[in-house]
Amino acid sequence: MDQIVQLEGLTKMFRNGRGIHDISLNVQTGDIYGFFGPNGAGKTTVMKIMAGLSRADKGKVRLFGHDVVTHYEQAMASVGVLIETAEAYHYMSGRRNLELAARMYPHVDSNRVDEVLELVGLRSYQHEKVGHYSLGMKQRLGLASAIVARPELLILDEPTNGLDIEGMVQIREIIMQLAREEKITFFISSHLIHEMELMCNRIAILYGGKLITEGYKSELLQGRFSSLEELFLHEVSQERKAAAHA
Template sequence: MEYVIEVSGLTKKYSNNRGIENMSFNVAKGEIYGFFGPNGSGKTTLMKILTGLCKADKGQALLFGYDISSQFELAMAQVGCLIETADAYTYMSGYQNLVLAARFYPSLPRKRVDEVLELVGLAPFAKEKVGHYSLGMKQRLGLASALLSSPQLVILDEPTNGMDIEGMVDVRETIIQLAREQGITFFISSHLIREMELMCSRIGIVNQGKFLKEASRSDLLESPHESLEQYFLAQIAEERERVSYV
């Protein structure tokens, strides 16, 4: 199996003792992999390490076989990402923001800007200033920016944050379509249980900085638990019992 992401023993501790501890997992090409856990469980920290925004204390992260810490440019060459919030120049239009971002990719055709705006449902608002966008529209613009370079791996941190139901459905269907038709790999963090259930082919469950369990959608459907929520709560209870026993 060809792995796009390979994480081995990643640890990052902050002064408040939060962070991640000894995380290990792999993500295969073409997967929609969900990284699921409550706020403060270490999801964003892990994603910042994967995109070079912070450095792990120990362990290794490979993207397309390249070490993110020592081969950053090679590792990130085929990666698009949206980490935490979607930043943009509020005095410029959505279209202008993407044209500016496109300057980082000299060979990118100008029509690609129009393509990604259409893809995320922002084409009707392309000429409107971002300062007038809702939070959900800004998230769509961030997703458009992540897709701009036609990456083979897209890393998204809470991509549906601030979106209404229609927006969440649109983004979910876009991600599923891109994975199925173009073979793009998605690594997505969220605390929204239902979105993970509907979108992801495999889900890694994290809590308090630890990687607890991994399961495919088919495994979850065959489990005695009626939903991912029940599965998650069962894993938390099991971990608490293990820790108290130790």
């Protein structure tokens, strides 16, 4: 499999002393890669650097073999991004919002807009104003905007954050459907470990700005742990012990 995401030694520190330290990982074609950590662990910082929205103090990001800093357009050509809140014009319909997003890509036509609305389950609500959408519907519209240009990689920051159980299930099912039918590779952050366990084949655990474990879900559990939650608690305990003896 091809490595389509390569992070090498990413480090970025903020004035408050928090940040990320020496983050290195690879994402393979076809992965649903779960980037898990508690709130404040540094997940969004990593993803903003990946998307070229922030600069690392040290380290490199390569997407499809292209450096995000020196060859931004080539690196992002096949990437869709949804970081933090899905933005939309509330006074416009869902369809109109999606058509505006599609205008940035000459190869995207109205048939693709129809297709994407169907994929994310908004076809029946396409003419309603976004201001009347639920949070889950707004997240689905954000997903639609991110995939309208047929990206090969989709970077999603907390896509189920703030949703009720039904909304989380809908987003999870859409992600798995897109991976299966559109052959999209996903890099997804979340602080909800149960969601990661249900949809991701590979997991990285970030804690205190450090990557403390990473690998295929099946290999990380390996009969030693009954769940990713148990694995997480074990790894955090080991990290705290190591810090106490440092």
